[in-house]
Amino acid sequence: xxxxxxxxxxxxxxxxxxxxxxxxxxxxxxxxxxxxxxxxxxxxxxxxxxxxxxxxxxxxxxxxxxxxxxxxxxxxxxxxxxxxxxxxxxxxxxxxxxxxxxxxxxxxxxxxxxxxxxxxxxxxxxxxxxxxxxxxxxxxxxxxxxxxxxxxxxxxxxxxxxxxxxxxxxxxxxxxxxxxxxxxxxxxxxxxxxxxxxxxxxxxxxxxxxxxxxxxxxxxxxxxxxxxxxxxxxxxxxxxxxxxxxxxxxxxxxxxxxxxxxxxxxxxxxxxxxxxxxxxxxxxxxxxxxxxxxxxxxxxxxxxxxxxxxxxxxxxxxxxxxxxxxxxxxxxxxxxxxxxxxxxxxxxxxxxxxxxxxxxxxxxxxxxxxxxxxxxxxxxxxxxxxxxxxxxxxxxxxxxxxxxxxxxxxxxxxxxxxxxxxxxxxxxxxxxxxxxxxxxxxxxx
Amino acid sequence: xxxxxxxxxxxxxxxxxxxxxxxxxxxxxxxxxxxxxxxxxxxxxxxxxxxxxxxxxxxxxxxxxxxxxxxxxxxxxxxxxxxxxxxxxxxxxxxxxxxxxxxxxxxxxxxxxxxxxxxxxxxxxxxxxxxxxxxxxxxxxxxxxxxxxxxxxxxxxxxxxxxxxxxxxxxxxxxxxxxxxxxxxxxxxxxxxxxxxxxxxxxxxxxxxxxxxxxxxxxxxxxxxxxxxxxxxxxxxxxxxxxxxxxxxxxx
Numbered sequence: 001x002x003x004x005x006x007x008x009x010x011x012x013x014x015x016x017x018x019x020x021x022x023x024x025x026x027x028x029x030x031x032x033x034x035x036x037x038x039x040x041x042x043x044x045x046x047x048x049x050x051x052x053x054x055x056x057x058x059x060x061x062x063x064x065x066x067x068x069x070x071x072x073x074x075x076x077x078x079x080x081x082x083x084x085x086x087x088x089x090x091x092x093x094x095x096x097x098x099x100x101x102x103x104x105x106x107x108x109x110x111x112x113x114x115x116x117x118x119x120x121x122x123x124x125x126x127x128x129x130x131x132x133x134x135x136x137x138x139x140x141x142x143x144x145x146x147x148x149x150x151x152x153x154x155x156x157x158x159x160x161x162x163x164x165x166x167x168x169x170x171x172x173x174x175x176x177x178x179x180x181x182x183x184x185x186x187x188x189x190x191x192x193x194x195x196x197x198x199x200x201x202x203x204x205x206x207x208x209x210x211x212x213x214x215x216x217x218x219x220x221x222x223x224x225x226x227x228x229x230x231x232x233x234x235x236x237x238x239x240x241x242x243x244x245x246x247x248x249x250x251x252x253x254x255x256x257x258x259x260x261x262x263x264x265x266x267x268x269x270x271x272x273x274x275x276x277x278x279x280x281x282x283x284x285x286x287x288x289x290x291x292x293x294x295x296x297x298x299x300x301x302x303x304x305x306x307x308x309x310x311x312x313x314x315x316x317x318x319x320x321x322x323x324x325x326x327x328x329x330x331x332x333x334x335x336x337x338x339x340x341x342x343x344x345x346x347x348x349x350x351x352x353x354x355x356x357x358x359x360x361x362x363x364x365x366x367x368x369x370x371x372x373x374x375x376x377x378x379x380x381x382x383x384x385x386x387x388x389x390x391x392x393x394x395x396x397x398x399x400x401x402x403x404x405x406x407x408x409x410x411x412x413x414x415x416x417x418x419x420x421x422x423x424x425x426x427x428x429x430x431x432x433x434x435x436x437x438x439x440x441x442x443x444x445x
Numbered sequence: 446x447x448x449x450x451x452x453x454x455x456x457x458x459x460x461x462x463x464x465x466x467x468x469x470x471x472x473x474x475x476x477x478x479x480x481x482x483x484x485x486x487x488x489x490x491x492x493x494x495x496x497x498x499x500x501x502x503x504x505x506x507x508x509x510x511x512x513x514x515x516x517x518x519x520x521x522x523x524x525x526x527x528x529x530x531x532x533x534x535x536x537x538x539x540x541x542x543x544x545x546x547x548x549x550x551x552x553x554x555x556x557x558x559x560x561x562x563x564x565x566x567x568x569x570x571x572x573x574x575x576x577x578x579x580x581x582x583x584x585x586x587x588x589x590x591x592x593x594x595x596x597x598x599x600x601x602x603x604x605x606x607x608x609x610x611x612x613x614x615x616x617x618x619x620x621x622x623x624x625x626x627x628x629x630x631x632x633x634x635x636x637x638x639x640x641x642x643x644x645x646x647x648x649x650x651x652x653x654x655x656x657x658x659x660x661x662x663x664x665x666x667x668x669x670x671x672x673x674x675x676x677x678x679x680x681x682x683x684x685x686x687x688x689x690x691x692x693x694x695x696x697x
Contacts, residue, residue: 378533378535379496380533381533381535383495383496383517383533384529384532384533384535384587385535385538385543385546385547386494386516386517386518386521387493387494387517387518387520387521387526387527387529388521388526388543388546388547388603388607389518389521389522389547389550389551389554389607390518390543390546390547390550391518391550392516392518394546394550398538398542398543398546399535399537399538401537401538402535402536402537402538402586403537404537405537405538406536406537437542437545437546437549438542
């Protein structure tokens, strides 16, 4: 198959795609940013261990051909989750599948359906915190941004229902790219829960989904954030989450990434004023030949902020994962408390993890810790389980699941825990007999 | 029930068991005593099929079946239970899910239906109470953060849940204060039954005041060098192991 020039085709596609006129300036800036960035190779530090060769096998820089899909509700339905739901299929908003309840002080609308006044607001805010110098896919998202979700919560307002934004991808006749955006602004002391879920139909995928989320969390406000990727293992996903934390605000994020052909997530959190707290927990579970690549950047730019970051990964078969976690303490960020922990379990001698926790400290009165471990299943623990009659296979699965269970148990939304538990268990085996003991929620005991 | 003949085993390149023979009938309690390094713990590990222990000779038959042919989990399902000297901590796997998986697999092997969750939880709570273990332990990771005594009680609690045919207690008394020792011993005694046998491996006679054995064997240098009734334990307590090792060395 011919090797294609991804960047050249991306530029050509950006020029012809039909977009919203109010995002013209973002699109133009994005295109300029994108043009300045070369296609990553193994020599590009931020992409060193993730192969993007799949992107040069087909021309992904084409519009999706169809966004029609039958009965996709079951893919993302979360039992007992009473939420405002916005569903996008291959980047196209599906009103019929969505359900938004109006609430005083809450603006929740798609870019396309926003009023001219709201569109004017969006155009001034979008692209303000997403950084593109490390990730050309975010630059490309800027260049191609057209539709997305706009959430604005007024001062002191608690959004009553979680906001469930679903992205479904489906197989196309020809390879294609879909773009989507999410822009969140929480006013002073506002509170909201945002669940970003990525699913696909159960078939070979050829849509590259490029999704960027930006959130400004106002003074004393709190954003509860979930990002759940459970698409087909052939999926291509490039995600970016960019957060700005105002004074005494909080950002609590749970990320679950099952593997894909290439699945990349960049998360950037700026502690920009002071007193803010970031709690970030993530689990990645690639298997077969899947790849997952997580880059997190926490910028402590102001004093008295705290970060607690915990990621765990289990790599099976010939899968590969990258975890790059950087905490950067700027000179003004005195009294920072920051911790970063990354633990990994390799289930096969062909599985790979490249982990790099980084602490860069320019302030002198801070307390920081970081660490990473890579291990295999504990043979003594396995013997213990087997000595109680549990089969070797089930013991492996119980121990693997145990490795991530603590993070899963810490998810505060019951409905999500219940949804994710079997999905994660299925990563280890499709035999339900072997997972029946682990899918019982610890809370039920 | 258990017939061990001329059992030899090594760990890495060191021979530990050098021709051990032992016959255990249903309902009997056998104490195995001996100095450190005699092979006491090896016996339990070999019988439960631990991978690092290589059997180099001899036979073990359990209820007429060749025990050494079975995987660790098969031995457990056939009714062999080893209470570990050092129970393993397994964070992230709750005690309850562990117990349920264990009981389910053993029941399935016996051709019995699984117990429903509600009944199971009730049963597990009862056993916790009997062994003086707070119910909250069921929710916690297996042995995670348990004290030494709690770990040993958790072993006995599992034994009560699984109702094995043959229980091997590997230095269950080590690290226990006298109160905990009594609770553990009561748990064990409550399981004594004409059809259930015990091998109680211990360094000290103290435990045998509470779990009274039918037979006492002295293990030294990989073999049983002396056997007797419960009074042998008292003699050992008084005289130490030296005299037996000496007479064994002389071939007496």
